[in-house]
Amino acid sequence: MVNDVVIVGAGPVGLFLACELALAGVRPEVLDRLPARSGAQKANGLVGQVIRLLDHRGLHQPISGAPGAPQPVPRFVFGAFPLELHRLDPNPLYAVPVPQHRIEEVLEQRARELGVTVRRGCEVTGFTQDPSGVTVDYQDPDGEGQLHARYLVGADGGRSTVRKLAGIGFPGVTSPDPVSRIAHVRPPEGARLTEDGDVLLPGCPIPFRPFTHTRTEHGVFVLAPFNPEAVMVATMEWGGPPADEETPLTLDELRASIRRVTGADLELVPAPTAGPFTPRRQAGHNTRLAERYRQGRVLLVGDAAHVHAATGGPGLNLGLQDAANLGWKLAAELRGWAPPGLLDSYHRERHPIGERVFMHSQAQLALMAPGPGTTALRALFGELLSHEDNLGRIAALMAGSDIRYDTDCPHPLAGRFAPDLALSTANGPVRLAELTRGGRPLLLDLTGGQDPDHAAGWTDRVDAVAADCAEPPAGALLLRPDGYVVWASAVGEPDPDGLRRALRTWFGDPRA
Known part of the structure; x- marks a missing residue:
């Protein structure tokens, strides 16, 4: 077969x-x-x-x-910078x-x-x-x-x-730095929460935001409390001796790394319940394409x-x-x-x-790397992130929502992932995402201005749905199965020739 x-x-x-x-x-x-x-x-x-x-x-x-x-x-993080995404409307990052x-x-x-x-x-x-x-x-x-x-x-x-x-x-880049160490442990004794929700470690003046990379002048520290009995702790260090990846990581080694990175001397005890973060070490990074x-x-x-x-x-x-x-x-x-x-x-x-x-x-x-040059760069980068347009660009980069494929259609939505619209159809209210469960191309008529005969030759491979939308972003949308818009018409301006071109370009010749 x-x-x-x-x-x-x-x-x-x-x-x-x-x-x-x-x-x-x-x-x-x-x-x-x-x-x-x-x-x-x-x-x-x-x-x-x-x-x-x-x-x-x-x-x-x-x-x-x-x-x-x-x-x-x-909120999210980029290069150990907190991204205050609640400032964005719309916020693209999920x-x-x-x-x-x-x-x-x-x-x-x-x-x-x-x-x-x-x-x-x-x-x-x-x-x-x-x-x-x-x-x-x-x-x-x-x-x-x-x-x-x-x-x-x-x-x-x-x-x-x-x-x-x-x-x-x-091809790509291979580097021995940073060395990462991670484990699943009991909440460290002496750690306490601030009113802002940050964590203070004994002996360390720097507050740490849970679930976020925090850079110090000696490396990066992460603390993620997944439940009251267990937290994930991790460090990243640059410039140390070559790491032996064959030798299992011990909690004493991780404790010493935390001390070097944060100045805090934490007693690390295995979590009472089995967790996903068994102690492990990773040396360097490999970036290839x-x-x-x-x-x-x-x-x-x-x-x-x-x-x-x-x-x-x-x-x-x-x-x-x-x-x-x-x-x-x-x-x-x-x-x-x-x-x-x-x-x-x-x-x-x-x-x-x-x-x-x-x-x-x-x-x-x-x-995130240590050094005064990086510290100066971070000061500048932090200023840039205080402006919402720059914050939005980074958020879109992390989300992948800045992708715009070439579709040869001038509409602003063309080439982008379709917005999740609230729709009303003959079968009742529905979100656009719920119309795409079958993984087929979708022609969505939002204003009643699209003649269904324009797509008649493609009904074996393209679904067509008419729907009402309170604030339609287009008169009609043609979506690929992966959710990207390949053609759209302006409200009140049907474009049957453009639709037929898009159908042929992306979904082949109509059936005879």
């Missing part, structure tokens, strides 16, 4: 891509070398526009545990604190509900490709085998076997295409939106209606976004 797509890697990105493909009627098979989902603590949550994307698929509530639509966060293993659990459950096969304990050892497909060699507990697929996608992390076997370069995201019938998503510092939590925002961008385009190619060049637009659109995360993750580390 020939699979439509084989995805290597059953992390969040690989599983979400499988869901996107399955929604579009494509048969993906997911392979992962691990025998079971890893319980290791990796990402601590979701940050950015990806939260609104997951809401488009009905996944926000099961992942976050919170009812209703996503809500922006009043965040959900949730461990990665929970995200994987929800996504795997959804993938299996959609009929996706996930094969664990199955390691890819090689592949060959020709103009018609890819033959994948693998090793599992039953021995060696082969799978045949029309496309192969590497979602197998920063050390991606697929990327290496495809011969795709992975694949030269290309496609090599013939082999494609890369997520960390297989880019790795970077975790500061600010951009990884899943970047990787899951890679998957959303690729999923519908690959499905269109497989189902035969993709216009020329659509699949190649995956690299063209997403590689520059990877470059932006490459840039701002490096910038954040530079802003």
